[in-house]
Amino acid sequence: MDINALSQISPIRTQSMQNLQTPAEVTKGFSAFLTDALNQVNQAQVDSANMADRFAAGNVEIHQVTIASQKASVMLDLTMQVRNKVIESYQEIMRMSI
Template sequence: MIQNNLLAGVTPKLTTNIAQNTATPAEVTKQFSEFLGDALNQVDAQEKNVHKMSDKFILGQVNVDQLMIASEQATLSLQLTTQIRNKVIEAYQDIMRTQI
């Protein structure tokens, strides 16, 4: 089973501060931006890993199975990131359409 670690380890940090209700809006915004930055860095690292593994595959140092698993993980992470971006844009457009 392939596991995506894109969201691992970050959610408890956000929910802890929200549950305690001690975080200011600026702190929550900073934490959310750090979460997004970390997630994008992980997606980038997975893409770079696939490129390194494909080079090793050409040299015969990596099995095709390992390369395909890394490639699928990177693809799924990129698709997840794209869907999250689409939902954020959709939510923003919904907010902009609301009449006051």
């Protein structure tokens, strides 16, 4: 096997130096991501409540209400689990001695 042939391979570049984001831009992007995710959870809760109201009026079937309700429930449960893990991580970091 020719080792010199391996030296001719160029390194893989994931990002060029021009595309690097500042910490403020990354934080802003992460904040926007979290805000969007929470808005989606809220919208699922609102849709579930609206679907239940429409069912009471006789406009939708029970399976549609059940699906919307379960979807909203799973999204809320996931959000709460992520929140709990973030809080646990924060508490663990605060307990570390410097």
